[in-house]
Amino acid sequence: MTKILIVNPNRDTDMEAVILANARKCAPRDTEVDAKSVPSAPLFIENYVDEIVAGTGMLELIEKEEANYDAFIIACHSDVNMDALREKTSKPVIGIGQASLHVASMLGHSFSVIQTTRHSVPMKEDMIRKYGLWERCASVRSVPGDDPTVENMIKAAGEAVEEDGAEVIVLGCAGLAGQEGVIQDALGVPVVDGVACAVFLAAGLVRCGLTVSKRRKYNPQ
Numbered sequence: 001m002t003k004i005l006i007v008n009p010n011r012d013t014d015m016e017a018v019i020l021a022n023a024r025k026c027a028p029r030d031t032e033v034d035a036k037s038v039p040s041a042p043l044f045i046e047n048y049v050d051e052i053v054a055g056t057g058m059l060e061l062i063e064k065e066e067a068n069y070d071a072f073i074i075a076c077h078s079d080v081n082m083d084a085l086r087e088k089t090s091k092p093v094i095g096i097g098q099a100s101l102h103v104a105s106m107l108g109h110s111f112s113v114i115q116t117t118r119h120s121v122p123m124k125e126d127m128i129r130k131y132g133l134w135e136r137c138a139s140v141r142s143v144p145g146d147d148p149t150v151e152n153m154i155k156a157a158g159e160a161v162e163e164d165g166a167e168v169i170v171l172g173c174a175g176l177a178g179q180e181g182v183i184q185d186a187l188g189v190p191v192v193d194g195v196a197c198a199v200f201l202a203a204g205l206v207r208c209g210l211t212v213s214k215r216r217k218y219n220p221q
Contacts, residue, residue, distance in 0.1 A: 002028075002206045004199065005069040006035040007061055007085075008174070009054040009076045010044050013037055015175045019075050019195055022177035026196040031203045035075070036061060046117070051080040062088050071202040075174040077194055078123060086218045092205045093212060096194030097124075100170050101133050103197045107190045108167030110138040112160035115172040116148040124172055139164040140172075150179055154186045161187055168192060 006023055008016045020035040027033045038057035042050045058081050062072060071092040074082055079095030086093045104111035113128070115121050124140045139160050143152040153176070160166040169191045171180060177195045184191040205211065212218050 002031045002071070002203050003069045004031060004033045004071045004073060004202050004206075005065055006033065006073045006075050006195070006198075007058055008035055008037040009041055009051075009058055009074065009080050011037050011039050011041050012043055012175075016075075019174050019177050022193065023073075023195050023199045027199050028203050031199070033199060034069075036065070045076050045078065045080055046120070048123075051078070055081045055084060058085060059088055066091060070206045073195070073198040073202055075195060075198075077172050077174060078120075078127060083218075086212045087220050089212075090214070091211060092202055094198040094202045094205075096174055096198045097127060097172075098131055099197040099201050100192045100194035101128060101131055103201075104168040104170045104190075104192045105133055105136045107192070110136055110164075110166055111168040111170050111192075112137070112139045112141060112157070112164055112166035113170045113172045114153060114156050114160065115140060115142045116176070117146045118142040120172070138166040148173070148176060150182055153179060154183055157183055157191070158187055161189055170194070 016035050016037045023033045040057040041054035066089050074095045077097040079097040082095045121140050128134050128137050141156045141160050143156045157169045171193050177193050180191040180193040
């Protein structure tokens with residue numbers, strides 16, 4: 001039995017429940033998935049300061065649970081503190097942002113990311129460049145009025161498909177987990193949820209006996 005812990009970097013337990021439900025729906029049969037929030041973190045991760053504030057609690061959670069799980073998932077689409085967690089543990093650490101962007105690049109010529117707020121758009125653009133996928137990115141859009149209802153998600157994603165040439169849509173927030181099906185049905189293109197992607201990637205790495213290299217970058221010595 002493979003055991004995966006989803007680290008919710010904020011302290012929103014309602015979001016934790018949404019994330020966990022979607023993760024368990026997508027997990028392989030031989031995989032057990034749990035989720036834990038970080039009580040000392042902000043209610044939501046909305047900016048770089050929030051990321052720093054959440055960091056200590058995330059590291060403490062990984063240290064406490066390392067012996068109990070085979071892999072860890074960071075349930076924030078900005079992959080907050082991912083490098084630090086990969087340095088901290090010898091187990092695989094998957095960020096839902098990196099997972100979803102790479103999966104999206106396998107499903108079509110170009111993808112668009114739909115963000116829940118306008119101010120997070122440049123942050124996501126920088127992250128896509130960091131992962132070397134900018135040439136595959138059609139656009140990064142936010143939903144109308146920063147209000148991520150299903151209707152607004154469909155509107156923003158539809159504009160990305162029709163106006164920007166996106167062939168795949170990526171949901172840019174862990175809290176949107178579970179909306180991918182209705183958006184996909186409405187638009188007729190693949191819609192990628194990072195939580196689902198991270199779960200099957202983490203389970204696959206564990207099954208194959210692969211983890212993060214400690215040769216250089218993630219060697220804390």
